[in-house]
Amino acid sequence: xQGNTAIAESAIxxxxxxxxxxxxxxxxxxxxxxxxxxxxxxxxxxxxxxxxAAVNMVYGASACGVRAMTSSSSPGISLMQEGISFLATxxxxxxxxxxxxxGPGLGNISASQADYFQAVKGGGHGDYKCIVYAPYSVxxxxxxxxxxxxxxxxxxxxxxxxxxxxxxxxxxxxxxxKSKPLNQVKxxxxxxxxxxxxxxxxxxxxxxxxxxxxxxxxxxxxKYETIKSxxxxxxxxxxxxxxxxxVSFGISARISKSAVNILRKQxxxxxxxxxxxxxxxxxxxxxxxxxxxxxxxxxxxxxxxxFEDIQISSQGKTExxxxxxxxxxVFTPSEIADVLKRYL
Amino acid sequence: MPSLDxxxxxxxxxxxxxxxxxxxxxxxxxMVELGLEPHQFLIVxxxxxxxxxxxxxxxxxxxxxxxxxxxxxxGFRLANNKMPVIVVSxxxxxxxxxxxxxxxxxxxNLNIKYFVHDNQIYGLTKGQGxxxxxxxxxxxNLPFGVIxxxxxxxxxxxxxxxxxxxxxxxxxxxxxxxxxKEAMNHNGFALVDILQPCVSFNKVNTYEWYKERxxxxxxxxxxxxxxxxxxxxxxxxDRIPTGILFRxxxxxxxxxxxxxxxxPLKDQPFEIEKVNKTLKEFFV
Ligand SMILES: Cc1ncc(C[n+]2csc(CCOP(=O)(O)OP(=O)(O)O)c2C)c(N)n1
Ligand code: SF4
Ligand SMILES: [Mg+2]
Numbered sequence: 001x002q003g004n005t006a007i008a009e010s011a012i013x014x015x016x017x018x019x020x021x022x023x024x025x026x027x028x029x030x031x032x033x034x035x036x037x038x039x040x041x042x043x044x045x046x047x048x049x050x051x052x053a054a055v056n057m058v059y060g061a062s063a064c065g066v067r068a069m070t071s072s073s074s075p076g077i078s079l080m081q082e083g084i085s086f087l088a089t090x091x092x093x094x095x096x097x098x099x100x101x102x103g104p105g106l107g108n109i110s111a112s113q114a115d116y117f118q119a120v121k122g123g124g125h126g127d128y129k130c131i132v133y134a135p136y137s138v139x140x141x142x143x144x145x146x147x148x149x150x151x152x153x154x155x156x157x158x159x160x161x162x163x164x165x166x167x168x169x170x171x172x173x174x175x176x177x178k179s180k181p182l183n184q185v186k187x188x189x190x191x192x193x194x195x196x197x198x199x200x201x202x203x204x205x206x207x208x209x210x211x212x213x214x215x216x217x218x219x220x221x222x223k224y225e226t227i228k229s230x231x232x233x234x235x236x237x238x239x240x241x242x243x244x245x246x247v248s249f250g251i252s253a254r255i256s257k258s259a260v261n262i263l264r265k266q267x268x269x270x271x272x273x274x275x276x277x278x279x280x281x282x283x284x285x286x287x288x289x290x291x292x293x294x295x296x297x298x299x300x301x302x303x304x305x306x307f308e309d310i311q312i313s314s315q316g317k318t319e320x321x322x323x324x325x326x327x328x329x330v331f332t333p334s335e336i337a338d339v340l341k342r343y344l
Numbered sequence: 345m346p347s348l349d350x351x352x353x354x355x356x357x358x359x360x361x362x363x364x365x366x367x368x369x370x371x372x373x374x375m376v377e378l379g380l381e382p383h384q385f386l387i388v389x390x391x392x393x394x395x396x397x398x399x400x401x402x403x404x405x406x407x408x409x410x411x412x413x414x415x416x417x418x419g420f421r422l423a424n425n426k427m428p429v430i431v432v433s434x435x436x437x438x439x440x441x442x443x444x445x446x447x448x449x450x451x452x453n454l455n456i457k458y459f460v461h462d463n464q465i466y467g468l469t470k471g472q473g474x475x476x477x478x479x480x481x482x483x484x485n486l487p488f489g490v491i492x493x494x495x496x497x498x499x500x501x502x503x504x505x506x507x508x509x510x511x512x513x514x515x516x517x518x519x520x521x522x523x524x525k526e527a528m529n530h531n532g533f534a535l536v537d538i539l540q541p542c543v544s545f546n547k548v549n550t551y552e553w554y555k556e557r558x559x560x561x562x563x564x565x566x567x568x569x570x571x572x573x574x575x576x577x578x579x580x581x582d583r584i585p586t587g588i589l590f591r592x593x594x595x596x597x598x599x600x601x602x603x604x605x606x607x608p609l610k611d612q613p614f615e616i617e618k619v620n621k622t623l624k625e626f627f628v
Contacts, residue, residue: 009623015614018423020415040622042603042612044422049448053415056408060388060419063406064610068419086409190404190424191610194383204399204407206391 003141004029004168007097007161008037010145011069013176016095017043018068020057022050022076025109026165027099030071051076055083055096062092063203065189067149071097073165074115075106077123084158085124089205089216093152095145096130097161099168102327111165111251112327116305119160120279127217129224131159131231132278134249138172144276146177151231153186155223162278164301166251166330224280233276234285238264242271244344245289246336247310248299249275256299258333263340270340278306283313290314297321297343299336301329346381348372356400363514363540363551364393364461368400370517371459374524385428388417390437392468393542394461397432411441414449417456423609425598428528429455435462439475439495450504450533454597457527457534460497463542464549471545481548498577501535502570502590508534509573509590513558514541515551519586526588532596539584554584561587568592 001009008030011019019038021031031047038045044061048054054070061068072080077098087094100115102108119132131151133144144161152159186192190201207213237257239245248256253274263270273289273296275282290296295318298307307322314320323339325331351372358364375385387398391410398405404427408416413431421429438446438460449456465483466472473483475495482489501509508530512520520538527534539558541551565587566572573590599605603612 012619013616017609017612018419020419037622039601039603041615041619042609044601044604044609046418046422048415049444052412053418053445053448056412056415057419057422059408059412060406060416060421061423061609062419063416064420064423066423066610068423082409083412189610190386190406190420190427196381196383198383200382200402200404202405202407204405206407 001138001174002029002169002171003138003163004099005033006138006141006174007071007145007163008033010142011095011149012037012041012043014067014146014149016067016069016149017041018058018061018066019043019070020046020048020054021070021072022048022054024073024076026101026168027071027073027097029168030097051079052083055080058094059083059087059092062087062094063190065186065191067153069095069097071099073099073101074103074112077115077118081118081124084130085126085128086205087158088128088130088220089126090203091156092158093156094158095148095152095161096158097163100162100164104327108328109165110328111301111330113164113250113252113301114305114327115162116278116300116302119162120281128220129279131155131157131227132162133159134162134276134278135167136250136254136274138167138170138174141167142174143177155227157223162250164251228280231277232280232282234282235274235276236285237272237274239271239273239289239294241269242294243269244297244340245271245273245294246297246299246340247273247275247286247306249278249306252299252301255331255333256336259336259340262333262337268341268344270344275306281309281313283309286310286313287315287317290317293318295319295321295343297323297340300324302326345379346376348376350382351375351401351403353401354399357396358393359544361543362393363463363542364397366514366517367461367520367538367540368397370521371524372401374521374528378525378528380428385430386420387430387432388413388420389431390433390442392434392437392466394432394434395437411437412445413437414442414445414456414458418449418452418454421454421456421598422601422604425455425604426608429457431456431458433460434467435460435464435476436466436474439497443475447504450501450506450535452597453507453533453594455532457536459524459536459538461540462497462537463540463546465542465546467542467545478548496577496580497535497537498589499574502574502577505570505592505594506535506590507532507592507594508588510534510536510588511586512536512538513554513586514538515555516558516586519560523588530591532594557582557584558586559583561585561589
């Protein structure tokens with residue numbers, strides 16, 4: 001299956017029954033697939049008039065308790081930021097897929113990871129976070145989409161799947177992991193049946209009473225602490241005896257893993273840590289690895305965004321290097337192997 | 345049967361004399377006369393003085409983003425098409441920030457009732473020019489007068505073949521109540537532009553200004569005639585027509601999605617076997 005299609009069908013299997021989106025390359029296969037697939041499973045597909053409209057349609061559908069998703073690529077995701085801030089504050093579950101392309105500006109349609117800061121640090125206005133997943137294979141596009149709908153519901157929060165042009169476009173074999181049916185109508189939503197005299201549902205994000213907004217923000221941050229302790233995901237690859245450890249996510253991690261394999265064949269002691277959640281960031285394992293004296297190198301398709309989180313997590317315990325290329329160009333495994341060799 | 349008391353909300357923080365008070369009063373009366381209870385419908389509102397409307401009532405409320413009420417209402421209707429959805433917003437919210445959504449909302453013809461409190465000014469942000477502020481009128485951020493032509497929302501809607509287009513006036517409660525009820529009973533998208541004096545920031549379009557100009561469309565007026573309606577919509581200045589300017593029937597968007605006509609999306613079962621069956625048909 002193709003990466004974009006894997007996300008689309010996995011969403012269907014996860015019980016997503018509402019999709020709104022606006023065309024943009026390289027994610028068009030998601031809406032195209034869902035446009036015929038949704039009606040088959042009695043779900044709604046709608047092409048919105050803009051990304052701003054799309055994220056707000058998801059806002060409305062999610063409030064009814066329906067599993068809802070939108071997708072876009074970098075410039076379109078920028079347009080959605082205001083809506084994502086509102087979804088986070090109103091605590092409405094939703095899944096937002098960003099199949100990143102090169103930026104800034106219109107950029108180009110090749111792979112990039114330059115939206116790391118936007119996805120991980122909030123993106124829109126105000127103090128909030130989204131759970132951010134970074135799949136690195138078509139299989140993970142599938143598995144993470146399942147997971148994304150679950151965590152979105154469990155924590156009532158928007159969840160971002162941060163993919164890129166290569167992952168979206170490539171085709172790989174896939175094991176269709178089982179999903180469990182779910183009960184869709186949520187107690188807090190407009191979807192629950194109500195009778196005369198019941199308290200009406202109010203969704204709002206304006207909190208002007210003394211202390212009200214502050215209390216809400218504390219509550220959100222408590223939630224983010226729980227998410228940090230329970231939902232952090234990462235993969236360690238040949239780290240135990242490694243002297244140099246690459247830290248890399250998404251498509252870069254895929255390429256870095258091949259580079260590690262090349263170097264291992266030549267008996268170089270290199271390894272890989274691959275954050276699967278970017279928020280929550282796997283700070284602890286980075287800190288532990290740094291404390292063991294292993295040197296770290298961040299490898300990203302941007303000019304050093306996750307690099308900053310690695311530096312913060314390692315707290316000066318080791319040397320942290322960076323290799324990256326900005327939007328528009330992709331490195332090869334042998335290129336990364338050469339880079340790693342330079343630091344060994 | 346509901347009573348006016350069922351709709352009692354917080355005390356409005358609008359300026360004394362604001363046109364919003366009579367719209368609120370008339371709205372409650374219309375809901376009671378229609379026999380609608382507060383838990384039976386949703387109000388989606390944007391941001392502005394008009395956007396506060398549902399807070400001063402008691403009913404299901406979705407206070408969304410500035411200008412984005414219509415997409416929220418669209419998502420909501422598609423997920424829950426058994427619940428009537430009303431959108432309330434100001435002229436800035438609806439015609440400015442949300443203008444593009446209005447255009448496409450009318451095209452889609454969802455069953456949404458859109459009540460625009462048109463005070464021809466940005467009230468909440470204290471008096472800047474809005475899309476309907478008249479040319480030449482000095483405002484906070486255009487002290488030498490607005491230099492763009494105002495939007496004519498009714499002509500715009502009729503040009504797009506909007507299925508229900510009306511103009512009300514906050515100073516004419518009886519007619520406004522009639523229009524609101526007609527809009528609620530209409531099957532399709534309804535745009536009701538309500539002339540709403542803002543006593544604090546619009547010193548031109550006052551109660552007196554409107555009263556001298558508004559007149560009812562009489563019984564002989566045929567609101568099904570689109571060309572005539574367009575002509576009426578262009579009338580603005582010495583005389584301003586109020587009432588239902590245009591109606592027509594077009595299939596409603598929700599009806600074009602057959603399976604939700606029986607069971608709304610939110611109540612659809614999750615049938616994994618069926619999901620996999622159709623998947624196999626496609627991939628094998
Ligand atoms: C994205 C965004 N931009 C600007 C604002 C500030 N703002 C709040 S209400 C408003 C306009 C209000 O005018 P109108 O819609 O006519 O409503 P009124 O207050 O006149 O009823 C503006 C610009 C906002 N809340 N959000
Ligand atoms: S500023 Fe104008 S619109 Fe707002 S409450 Fe006062 S009179 Fe009404
Ligand atoms: Mg206004």
